[in-house]
């Protein structure tokens with residue numbers, strides 16, 4: 001009975017979804033970070049003024065949120081970065097998606113932009129790469145200088161254009177490392193008094209622990225923006 005009710009609710013939810021077409025799929029070597037380009041006609045991406053999420057159908061009655069990292073208003077295309085190196089419905093979907101596939105999705109707001117101009121620090125794991133690329137795209141460097149550290153849990157060969165176009169990003173790749181420890185060490189190397197806003201995103205435990213560690217430091221006066229993506 002509960003199952004039938006859940007299915008009915010999902011049916012209503014899906015009626016509000018739109019249809020997108022996968023126009024490109026790129027896998028970083030060794031293969032577990034997947035870049036997906038979606039054609040999303042009818043969405044005025046030029047109007048996006050906050051970090052978005054696309055609630056995406058990844059299986060029967062299964063939905064996951066993914067972050068548009070970049071978008072092109074003229075072509076109505078956006079790009080998402082999906083971590084697939086774990087066993088999960090979303091990860092399996094990301095691993096198997098192909099150019100030409102139809103995807104059902106609903107766009108929604110995810111995270112606000114900084115309340116005040118000033119330097120931003122971003123700390124996140126691979127699931128939050130899109131989150132920080134979107135934050136960079138939505139803020140201008142004159143008023144919002146940005147530094148970002150991303151922990152990637154695989155020994156990826158990073159796309160050359162991603163690295164060259166984002167000199168503000170420190171990419172820490174370590175298949176045996178721990179996101180909290182790597183990002184905490186990256187934060188320790190910085191002058192935290194410089195930041196007006198600190199964004200932390202990715203695994204829930206990591207986000208909470210980093211926030212706890214940084215928030216009450218004497219030199220920190222930044223406002224915190226946490227985004228917990230997965231448990």
Ligand SMILES: Cc1cc2nc3c(=O)[nH]c(=O)nc-3n(C[C@H](O)[C@H](O)[C@H](O)COP(=O)(O)OP(=O)(O)OC[C@H]3O[C@@H](n4cnc5c(N)ncnc54)[C@H](O)[C@@H]3O)c2cc1C
Nearest residue numbers: 064065066067082083086088089090091127130229230231
């Ligand atoms: C607002 C928002 C935006 C998001 N944007 C993105 C995005 O751009 N890219 C992205 O990859 N994810 C993003 N996520 C997370 C995404 O929605 C899923 O939660 C994630 O893909 C895991 O779903 P799953 O079905 O694969 O695994 P689940 O069924 O949720 O989990 C299965 C197992 O895998 C583990 N697991 C889940 N995710 C990871 C991971 N990334 N690395 C290692 N182990 C993991 C879990 O701990 C669990 O043990 C976002 C979440 C939110 C709320």
